[in-house]
Amino acid sequence: MKNLLALLAPLLIAASCATAAPLPAELIAGPLTTIADGKDKAFGAAVAPAQSLDAGRSRDDRVHAIVARIAGDVEAVTTAFAAAPAAEKIAATKAAVAQFSPETARDGASRSFEGSGPSLSLMRQVLFVPAASAAISPSTVMQMVSQFERSPETDDDYYEYSDPADLKGSNVTDLPGSDASWTTQARPPMAPGQLYALKKCRHIVILGWYCNTSLYQQRGVAGAADGAQSLITFLRPLPKGADNAKFTDDRAKNIVDGYTALYVVMAADNLVLVYNFGIQSKADAASQQSRLNDGHKLEYRQLVSRIEAVLGAGKLPF
Numbered sequence: 001m002k003n004l005l006a007l008l009a010p011l012l013i014a015a016s017c018a019t020a021a022p023l024p025a026e027l028i029a030g031p032l033t034t035i036a037d038g039k040d041k042a043f044g045a046a047v048a049p050a051q052s053l054d055a056g057r058s059r060d061d062r063v064h065a066i067v068a069r070i071a072g073d074v075e076a077v078t079t080a081f082a083a084a085p086a087a088e089k090i091a092a093t094k095a096a097v098a099q100f101s102p103e104t105a106r107d108g109a110s111r112s113f114e115g116s117g118p119s120l121s122l123m124r125q126v127l128f129v130p131a132a133s134a135a136i137s138p139s140t141v142m143q144m145v146s147q148f149e150r151s152p153e154t155d156d157d158y159y160e161y162s163d164p165a166d167l168k169g170s171n172v173t174d175l176p177g178s179d180a181s182w183t184t185q186a187r188p189p190m191a192p193g194q195l196y197a198l199k200k201c202r203h204i205v206i207l208g209w210y211c212n213t214s215l216y217q218q219r220g221v222a223g224a225a226d227g228a229q230s231l232i233t234f235l236r237p238l239p240k241g242a243d244n245a246k247f248t249d250d251r252a253k254n255i256v257d258g259y260t261a262l263y264v265v266m267a268a269d270n271l272v273l274v275y276n277f278g279i280q281s282k283a284d285a286a287s288q289q290s291r292l293n294d295g296h297k298l299e300y301r302q303l304v305s306r307i308e309a310v311l312g313a314g315k316l317p318f
Contacts, residue, residue, distance in 0.1 A: 020226045020268030022079035027223050028071035028230075028262065035234055036063045036260065042195045043215055044165060048237040050258040050281040053115045066260050066279050073100055073277050074264055077126070086269035090128055090317060093273060097126050108318060109300030111293040116285040121292070123261070125276040125300050128317050129307060131267055136311070138265040139192075141272045142229040144310055145263055146190035146218050148303050149231065150198065152177035157201045159251075160187075161244065164197035164215055167236070172246050183306065190218045190231070197236060201251055209250040213238055214259060221264065228266040233278065235259035256280040 031040070037060070038045035051062035052069075077096045084092035098105035101112065104124040114120045129141050152158040156177040161170035175181065190196055194217065201211035213236045221228040235258055243252040261278025286292065304316055 020082045020228075020266055021224065022082045023074055023221060023224055023228060023264060023266065025068070025071035025075040027221055028074050028264075029067050031219075031222065032067045032070065032232065032260065032262065033064060035232065036067055042193075042217055043234060046165075046236060047215065048235040048254070048258045050120070050235075050260040050279040051118070052281075053118055053120060055118060063258075063260075066258075066281070070260065070262055070277050070279065074262065074275065076100075077275050078264065078266060078273070081266070081273045082268055086271070089269060089271055089273075093126065093128075097124070097275075100124070107297060107300075108304070109297050111289075111296035113286050113289050117283065119282050119285045121256070121280040121282075121286050123276070123278045123280075123296055125274070125303070127274045127300075127304055127307075129272040129274065129311070130313070130317065131270045131272050132313065136272060138227045138229045138267050138272060141274060141307070142218060142231065142263070142265045143189040144307050145265065145274060145303070146216075146231055147186050147188065148182060148306055149216065150188070150190055150196065151175070151182040151186040152200070153182050153299065153302060154179055155202060157203065159199040159201070159246075161197040161199075164195045164236075167197065167213075167242065167244050170197070170244055172244050182302065183309070186306075190216060192218050192220070194218075199247075199251065210255050211251050212254050212256060212259065213243070221266075224266070226267055228264060230265075231263035233259065233261040235280075256282050 034040045035043045036049040038047060049063045050066045052065035054062055080096035081089055081093040094105040101110050101124050103110035109125040111123045152175045154177050158175035160173045161167050163170045196216040199211055199213040201209055203209050214233050215236050216233050218231045221230050238254050258281040263276045265274050308316055
C-alpha cells in the first residue's frame, strides 16, 4: 500500500494543483473590514488602517476605500492566475498586475506614491514558485514568507513583543539585523492563527530612528478553495505613552499614520502565486520616494533569494 501511495502521490499532487478558483473581492474585503473596524477578536480595537486621500469623506469611508482597493486588486490578479492555461499563467498574471502597476509587472516589486498631504505609499510584490513536489504548497510557501517578514534584514532592527494586546506589559525581544538574521539565523515562521506584534526600525546616522509597529497574522482565506493562505498586516497605533517602557526615543513613534497590507498565496497547475499589496497613509507627503522604492525592490529580491535558497531548485520563474 505504501508503494502504491508513493506512485500515486505525484498524480494526486498534480490533480490538487490543476485548478484553482480566484479570490473574489468579498472574500478579501470581509476580514480586512472587520479588522479595520476594530471588531476582530485577534487584532482587537487597537489598529490604525490606511486611509484614502478623500479628505472630505469620513474616516470609516476612507478606511473602507483602501480595503476595497486592495480587494479589487487581489481579485483581478488571482482571477488571471486561476483562469490562464498552465503555460500562460505567469504571463497572464503579470499582465493583470500591469493594469495596476507596470513597474511591478516588469520588476516583480515596486513602491509608488500618490498625493502630497495626505499621501499614500503603495507597495506591491509578485512571484511564482513551482510546486514540483508535495513539499511545496500554499502553506509551505507562506511559511517562508512569514519567516522572512518576521526576520530583520541586514540594516534593520526588529523588536518582537510577547503580548500584542499589551505592548506596555510585554517582554520585548531585540532582533538586530545582520547578514544571517534573515538567512541562516532567521526567526521561525509565524504560526497560523497567532497574532504577532513587531516593531521594524532602521537607524539612519544624523536623522535617527524610523520605525513602524504593526500587528501580523497568518490565516487561511475563509471560503477559498485549494488552501489559499493570507498574511494580514495592520499598523498598531502608538499614542504618547502607549509603547513599552523600553522605548524612550523616536522608536516609540510610527513614521506613518495608517497601514493595511495583505499577502495572498494560492496554487494552480503546479505553480504557486505569491502576491502582496500594502498601502501606507500619512498626513503629509512621503520623502525619499526613490530611495524607498529601491529599498522595497531590494527586500523583494532578498525574499526571492531566500525562497530559492530554501528550495535549492535554482532560480524562480518570472
